[in-house]
Amino acid sequence: MMWLSWKLFLFLSLTGCLSEYSEAVPGLPTSYAAILRIKSGSSSLASFNSKNRPRLSSPSLGSVSSPGWRGAAQHYYSPTNLYHFSEAFKHDESVDYGPVFVQEPDDVIFPTDSEEKKVSLNCQARGNPAPTYRWLRNGTEINIESDYRYSLIEGSLIISNPSEMKDSGQYQCLTTNMFGSILSREAILQFAYLGNFSGRTRSAVSVREGQGVVLMCSPPLHSPEIIYSWVFNEFPSFVAEDSRRFISQETGNLYISKVQTSDVGSYICLVKNTVTNARVLSPPTPLTLRNDGKEGIILGYGIEQKMLSQKYWVTVKLFYKLQLI
The missing domain is CATH 2.60.40.10 (Immunoglobulins)
Structure with missing residues (x-):
């Protein structure tokens, strides 16, 4: 049963x-x-x-x-x-x-x-x-x-x-x-992976005081996503985002509105791989002011680089000579 x-x-x-x-x-x-x-x-x-x-x-x-x-x-x-x-x-x-x-x-x-x-x-x-x-x-x-x-x-x-x-x-x-x-x-x-930036010298960007400007990052090949930041003049002086400055995490471009005299200097795009934490830096982009509404020509500039470690060359100073026309 x-x-x-x-x-x-x-x-x-x-x-x-x-x-x-x-x-x-x-x-x-x-x-x-x-x-x-x-x-x-x-x-x-x-x-x-x-x-x-x-x-x-x-x-x-x-x-x-x-x-x-x-x-x-x-x-x-x-x-x-x-x-x-x-x-x-x-x-x-x-x-x-x-x-x-x-x-x-x-x-x-x-x-x-x-x-x-x-x-x-x-x-x-x-x-x-x-x-x-x-x-x-x-x-x-x-x-x-x-x-x-x-x-x-x-x-x-x-x-x-x-x-x-x-x-x-x-x-x-x-x-x-x-x-x-x-x-x-x-x-x-x-x-x-994270590639290297092109070593080509970047042209200076000249803007009138009070105007806006966009500094291009042009990141290297990478996978997966990367995080963007910008160094101003010397490491570790990073650009802080505020009401005038914005860093796009899609393109890496730096947007500055109402440019002031204090904004003049050298800008370097720094990218970081979110998986490997590898970092690379772009060549510097000089930002200059046009004086009294007149256009200026960069006659030349020099770059001083210091090696902080085996991986990072981060201290960059820009010396530029400006001639009004």
Whole structure:
């Protein structure tokens, strides 16, 4: 009698699950729903009910180039498509079940100047039998055997000597066993770097007192975002933003309204990478005043540079000679 009761309970639970699944995913056969096979004598039978159904998907996805493979592999995202395992199933080898993610890959930003020349995209899944792993980049399966830079360690993808041109993009982990396949969320691999400013001498900017002026930063190549600031005459004399001065964090340009005599001097754009904290400085831009409404010509100027450390040459003074015309 007890055998019949749990058998009936198991049947009703699976029937309810398949019914919900077929309604949630119209057009797909109910064979895409989870299949749980409990070996005879399992202690997990008493724990199985409609609230701890496993989360599985298609048992036969085939090639990732098949038209329906992506949708079938992602069925587990549906709230009606099966549920997490109870603790009883997680460690019970007498229960066969499809893959369930333990860890999915996260976004990675890799500094190009990193001493560790490898990237790890983590993926781990549980299943019985143990699932196998494949990886996709921008929707295309990676042939790990064809490139020595790729390796798999317990499902995680390791990329040695990563290259922005070859390796940046969106990655997904696809794990499979005989009961189904599941596809992870997308993880974006980016590269962090900060180039150098052009060493070309910047022309002086001349403005009448009381007028406004824009000093261009023209930042170097970078990834991801950078933070802009400006040095005035000598480090660490930074330009403070106020009602007259504004630094755009989109372009890096410095806007000064109602220019005063105290604004005359040398301006240097300093950029900082938000990931690596690397900093570089632009060549100085001289700002001068036009006197008495007359235009002036810069006849020449000199630059004094001092090395504060191995990385930073930050003290810059400008000496200029102005001739009125």
